[in-house]
Amino acid sequence: MERHEIEVFLALAEELHFGQTGRRLGVTTTRVSQVVRVLERRVGVPLFERTSRRVALTPTGHQLYEDLKPAYDGVRAAMARAAARGRGLTGTLRVGYVGAMAGRLVMMAAARFRRGHPDCAVQPREVQMGGALDGLRADEIDVLVGCFPLDGPGLTAGPALLTEPRMLAVPAGHPFARVASVSIEDLRRVRLVAAPCSLPPVAPAGPADDDLPVAETLQEVLTLIGAGQGAFVVGEHVTRFYARPDVVYVPFRDAPPLHWGPVWPTACETARLRAFVADAIESAQAAA
Structure with a gap:
């Protein structure tokens, strides 16, 4: 595979959108399609499933991505280190x-x-x-x-x-603290703490409330949750680094990582x- 073919394949496998892949690489959508067709002819089977509404990796495409990405990242890292050492950092x-x-x-x-x-x-x-x-x-x-x-x-x-799963942090006495998992739709039923460190939303907000608890840091968020004043979406690492007796972390079963x-x-x-x-x-x- 040529370098540009590797870059197109990896970018499309991550973006799953021909237009976004073209913008990311600075090439046309037509060029992306041409490169993918060449690769698929070389492999002998489709690498992507394409419809008018979605793009998805085929099993072969997924395996190629898993095999190729670490190797390509390693090559880029090695070249970056070699160039940096050559410049005398x-x-x-x-x-x-x-x-x-x-x-x-x-x-x-x-x-x-x-x-x-x-x-x-x-x-x-x-x-x-x-x-x-x-x-x-x-x-x-x-x-x-x-x-x-x-x-x-x-x-x-x-x-x-x-990469990590999302979790919902709730007070230890909250009904959700006793369930095995929650769904995105369950966010409609909780009062979320407002904070500048809020993660990207995955669903519409819960009940309208003009007096939401506000925090500036994650520690403040967890303190408010422990006091029963709301819930908050966090990453799974919080369960390891910020364990608290008054907060329970419940995994999402359908939220993106x-x-x-x-x-x-x-x-x-x-x-x-x-x-x-x-x-x-x-x-x-x-x-x-």
Whole structure:
């Protein structure tokens, strides 16, 4: 496979939309279709199921993606490290992270980065989700590791490094605390705490309430929940890093997973930033 064929296949497998894939790669939708047809002729079976309403991977396409993605990421990471070492990386990289899971990954990546680039320092810094992107734009941090989507004008999002299920955090005395799982539709029946670190919604809001409890940080969110003032959608890692006797975490049975990864100002991309992202990819794969 040629490099452009690999990139088109992987992008379409992730986007499952020809138009979005073309925009992501800077090519036309027609070009994406042409590359996919060439690959399918070479493989001998369809890699994607295509209808007027949806695109999906076939079993063969899914297996090819699972086999190809780690290898391609490894090649990109190796080239990034080689290029960075060739440029003689120096200076300091300021890395922001949101939450304990992202912080753990950042520390692992920082240790790997320092071994390969002893002349370049890493300064990890925890930030709150509500102002995390402001920190990037104000040049307070160089790269942020947080929960996707993290987008906006002038920002570049890197690959997803971590994936986890969504959970619903409820008071220990709540009826949902006694069930094995909840559904997206159940969100209509709970009062959700309002916070700038709220995850992307997966369903319409619950009962209308002009006096919703408001929190600024995850710890404040959990304190309000423990006091019986609402519920909140969190990632599965919260059950490990933020266990509390007054809060119960109930898994969703039908909600899409959460993805965590890096984002940085496009105009401020540097060799040391690219090298750090490459090490973060390897650290995430090693921890999986």
